[in-house]
Amino acid sequence: MENIKLTNASNTGDSYSAISTTTTDLELNNVVIENCYGDVGSAIKCRDGIYKFNNVVLSDNLGGKAIRISCLxxxxxxxxxxxxxxxxxxNNYPGQGIGAGSGGGANIRGHHEIAGDYYLKMINCDFNSNHNNFYDGSTGLGGSSGLFLSNDLTADIVNCTFADNTLSYNTGCVITAMGADINIYNSILFDNDGYSFIIWNEEEVNISHSLIENGDSNVFYYSTGAINWMEGNLDEDPLWLNSGEYPYYLQSTSPCIDAGTLELPPGIELPEYDIAGNPRIYGETIDMGAYEWQGVEAEEDEIIPITQTKISNYPNPFNPSTTIKLDLAESGKIELVIYNIKGQKVKTLMDAYSTKGHFEIIWRGVDDNKRSVASGNYYIKLKVNGKERTVSKCVLLK
Structure with missing residues (x-):
């Protein structure tokens, strides 16, 4: 389904008002669903299948979560x-009346009894200004305004923004993990009501190179769970633009610019553009959040064009890490990979679309499984749009 707009649909009972599927795969491209109403939910309800949503807008709907996806x-x-x-x-809100749905962003869950490979990949998504009014009298906890993830689900959340989401009960949160393992990279959670996270059990939640308001002090642990705070996390004002068509675009002084990482979980390939349609990588490396800062025009500074694509690294030899300098004379799909002297792939440092420019990427002497590699000679190979451009040798000495 593509290039359509669904508005003003209304339904009651256990179904969503706009799109509902069961045991049927669904792909949405360039789809807008707005001003719809449903008791259980408001926009999309799917059960048992493979789902791909690209360039989708769900806004100003009333009822349950805008998206509810689960197993039968x-x-x-x-x-x-x-x-x-x-x-x-x-701007997805609760319905009116008893049983009319508690509002919020998305509810995604695997099967409550059968273990399986239930997986969510979310890149360049913006959850903002959603409201939830759920309250659990037995625990005293509120609902989730952004994401509710549960039942053996694994989720990779990359370059997403969660902002200005509100709650009727401040004992709720932005993201709930209930039996779900979550990896969060390059994302921003700021200026939301309630907790950033509610962790119910012994879920594995890893957070890397993300801005989380108030850090671990704004997490509610219901049981024995914990968050693994990895490298590069921030707790400060992201300095959004707060005006115009994209209010969560970064100001030029934002700490989130070039603060992300390209060392992402296996299988994550960044799209060519961010949610606003701008190149996903601009500057030295990727930004945090769904919106990539695109720079400012300099009237007086002379811009020296890059005429040759090349790579270098320093220090060399190195231990334990080296910084790889990448000069790109062309834009496109960039693959930057470390190989050993046997020609075996060791570490993928970058696999993403990028504009031309100067970049720096750190290799910490580990492979794709985060295991330290042995001393010796290694080769840094760069491909642009599938064609090999250059190779450079580096030496690890321990």
Missing amino acids: TYSTNPILQINMENVLIS
Whole structure:
């Protein structure tokens, strides 16, 4: 389904008002769903399937979560694979009356009894200004305004923005993890009501190179779970533009510029553009959040064009890490990979679309499984749009 706009749909009962599927795969491209109403939810309801959403807008809907995706309760072979890129979920509110839905962004869950490979990949998504009014009287906890993830789900959340989401009960949160393992990279959670996270059990939650308001002090641990705070995280004002068509675009002084990482989980390939349609990587490396800062025009500074694509690294020899300088004379799909002297791939440092420019990437002497590699000679190979451009040798000495 592509290039359509669905508005003013209304439904009651256990279904969503705009799109509902069961055991059927669904792909949405350039789709807008707005001003719809549903008791259980408001925009999309899917059960058991493979789902791809690209350039989708879900806004100003009333009812339950804007998206609810789960496994069928009675399924004997449940499947759930979800890929969301450049999705805007904004201004989705509860319905009116008893049982009319508690609002918020998305509810995604695997099967409550059958373990499986239930997976969510979310890149360049913006959750803003959603509201949730759920309250659990038995625990005293509120609902989630952004994401509720549960039931053996694994989620990779990359370059997403969660902002200005509100709650009727401040004992709620932005993201709930209930039996779900979550990896968060290059993302921003700021200026939301309630906790940033509610961690229910012994979920594995890893956060890297992300801005999380108030850090671990704004996390509620219901049981024995914990968050693994990895490298590069921030706790400060992201300095959004706060005006215009893209209010969560970064100001030129934002600490989130060039503060992300390209060392992402296996299988994550960044799209060519951010959610606003701008190049996903600009400057030395990727920014935090769904919106990539695109620079400012300099009237007086002379810009020296890059005429040759090349790579170098310093220090060399190195231990334990080296910085790889990358000069790109052309834009396109960039693959930067470390190989050993046997020609075996050791570490993928970059696999993403990029504009031309100067970049710096750190290799910490580990492979794709984060294991330290042995001393010796290694080769840094650069491909642009599938064609090999240059190779450079580096030496690890321990």
